[in-house]
Amino acid sequence: MYTPDDRERVRADLIAAARVDPRIGGGALTGSASVGREDRWSDIDLAFGVVDRSLIQAVLEEWTARMYERHGAVHHVDVRSGTWIYRVFLLANSLQVDVALAPQTDFRAKAPTFRLLFGRAGQQPSAEPRGNEDLLGYAWLYALHVRSAVARGKLWQAEYMLGAARDSLLAAACRRLGLPASEGRGMDQLPREVTDPLRAALVTHLEPEEIVRAFGVVIDRLGAEIRETDTALATRLGPALRDLLASTRAAVAV
Numbered sequence: 076m077y078t079p080d081d082r083e084r085v086r087a088d089l090i091a092a093a094r095v096d097p098r099i100g101g102g103a104l105t106g107s108a109s110v111g112r113e114d115r116w117s118d119i120d121l122a123f124g125v126v127d128r129s130l131i132q133a134v135l136e137e138w139t140a141r142m143y144e145r146h147g148a149v150h151h152v153d154v155r156s157g158t159w160i161y162r163v164f165l166l167a168n169s170l171q172v173d174v175a176l177a178p179q180t181d182f183r184a185k186a187p188t189f190r191l192l193f194g195r196a197g198q199q200p201s202a203e204p205r206g207n208e209d210l211l212g213y214a215w216l217y218a219l220h221v222r223s224a225v226a227r228g229k230l231w232q233a234e235y236m237l238g239a240a241r242d243s244l245l246a247a248a249c250r251r252l253g254l255p256a257s258e259g260r261g262m263d264q265l266p267r268e269v270t271d272p273l274r275a276a277l278v279t280h281l282e283p284e285e286i287v288r289a290f291g292v293v294i295d296r297l298g299a300e301i302r303e304t305d306t307a308l309a310t311r312l313g314p315a316l317r318d319l320l321a322s323t324r325a326a327v328a329v
Contacts, residue, residue, distance in 0.1 A: 101194030124182025
């Protein structure tokens, strides 16, 4: 298990290497450390702008070699978002290190958790605030798949879809209340009147009746969350959600 000192040594080495690399035009600390919320369990999040996009692959390969040779990486995975590439490393001591590279022209804050350490970064583009209606839409879409999976006897898939519906519902509540909505980051900050009823939406054993019981809780709370956002939408969706639950129950009763 890594220690905070281990984490700081790796981070300091990577930042020092980036500062003297002429291909890198700017470096930033991202994630919890950039806003003073780093704790014992935090990972390392760094982002760098590469002055010539044709050099990104070469920089990535050299940094990957550095992570394996100097810092004990045992595996890595890439996550892409537009022109950004996030290479996520797992070290032997279980420390996660995220290194993001972007063309210098696109190197800018993508979230409030961005603190420029050196060089330059572009201005964060203005964006229209997003509502939570899309997340509510995902919730009922996942709920539809709960019904079909239950009816087909695919209980693992049904449980997966039920969890996805519940998580989309919680994310919608986060967005409504101004909390981080992605990857569960704001869920533990939700008020208890939102989270406590959803405790009953956790599946305790993989049987059709148990899945349908938990599904009933999700449908009930989804209707409540939609009413908090848009009463007209809740009125339109209400009959469909009730039919969805009734037909799922009927599929189990057959």
